[in-house]
Amino acid sequence: MRDFSNDHSALALNTATLGHNVDGHGAGWPIERVIDACAERGFGGIVFWRREIGGRAVEIGNRARAAGLAVAGLCRAPFLVGPLALPTRSAIMDDFRASIDMAADLGAPVLTIVTGGVEPRTLGVSESLKRVAERVAEAASYASTCSVKLALEPLNPVYGGDRSCLVTIRDAIDLCDAIGHANVGVAIDVYHVWWDTTLEAELNRVGAGRILGYHLCDWLAETRDVLVDRGMMGDGVADLKAIRAAVETAGYCSLCEVEIFSAGNWWKRDPADVLDTCVERFRTVC
């Protein structure tokens, strides 16, 4: 297991941690200032959201790399199924390809997929997962030609209805196997998997190179809002070192991405202090 106590070059910022800075949350820093602030602190990488990029993907990607940051990924493909997905299959797939194009323009090697919830007029998660498999399989070759890998991220089961019919690592690995494309893997997020006692066993079968991201935050014992009350690493009940040990034992040795949605706390703070805290916690509790 890697020792981060004196080295945070494996730390990446997911810009959501600063409240996105574009939609009324956070301090309203322009993306260039976020990039510079990460670089100044020795972060190794950064992950953007589509809403921040607009038509400036090439420019922003180059700007980040010039500052010394790896562009580690892009959030995210559109919901592929479920009640919050775009109204038609063709609209979904068009936007899916547009998100792949943006990742390619940005120079991001990974596009995260949040599947979307249970399909209207179906019950349970199985039928929805089949449709996800079919839609990801259709996009996988195109993404491959763009040098963009697709990372299926299982979300906490609380999101099963509307945001993600994919709710466990086990199902994510099974979904990868069903898709059967070398360009498709999984992303592991502490917030979504901290409770899963099968994590280590499941990751044993993930296979080399199929973990495409590892996301850090913490689960607050008394979570007030499941969307925007995530904790800073060390403030909650997730066993961060045990989870990272499982992820690294399975072969992951890339960036660790801090992603904290926190409308009531971290998004209200000075972004400079939030970034400093990320560094300090990364070195001490992750």
Place this chain on the structure above:
Amino acid sequence: MRDFSNDHSALALNTATLGHNVDGHGAGWPIERVIDACAERGFGGIVFWRREIGGRAVEIGNRARAAGLAVAGLCRAPFLVGPLALPTRSAIMDDFRASIDMAADLGAPVLTIVTGGVEPRTLGVSESLKRVAERVAEAASYASTCSVKLALEPLNPVYGGDRSCLVTIRDAIDLCDAIGHANVGVAIDVYHVWWDTTLEAELNRVGAGRILGYHLCDWLAETRDVLVDRGMMGDGVADLKAIRAAVETAGYCSLCEVEIFSAGNWWKRDPADVLDTCVERFRTVC
């Protein structure tokens, strides 16, 4: 699989479905009226909460049976671990025994256990589950002498931090095995397990007689509040028939208990209409 389309004698009411009637929710029906209303409609059983019973356990139990209802269970033992548990081990165990005594006085064959969340100053769920095992094991023999079985109910992982470090059927069965007492089993609640694609496989190893309860409601696709926005059967995305098939294949053939916490909808309605709807949905979608 049992056919309920013309027979709802297997239907039981968990009184929480009517807002408990004692704490500002619901229509304020006295418990006797709830009993009579269930009996009039042909419910087979009823499950009470401790807060409704007070010192009247023997009287209320007899009253329900005289009306023709089985007293199927009592909710619930105190949190055994976690941030919401009583402050000392002895206080927890005293209240645990008091809840067993109440179930015995009521003539309820099953006491439900919600474990409580992650223990303060520990990380992850494993250490907390060990403490749960030790405390349940200590109480199991006493419960046995009272003819009360203990049902460990895994809760949706969203409650992992504060209310239940036990979040999957798999962990519940493992916990039963670790306790190793014939008086301890599991309760399966649609709300908590609907997303779990391993349900059928896990229940295959539960063993005869260890499923001590099956709880009905539905998971609303866009759940607004994870505590008190449960759906009526048929209004959500849970595959109710598939879940019941798995439970019955594993050997369960007892009452099905409707338990709907719904501050914004069902608790606001006329309890008579709620009970009628339970019967209709039980016959058609469960």
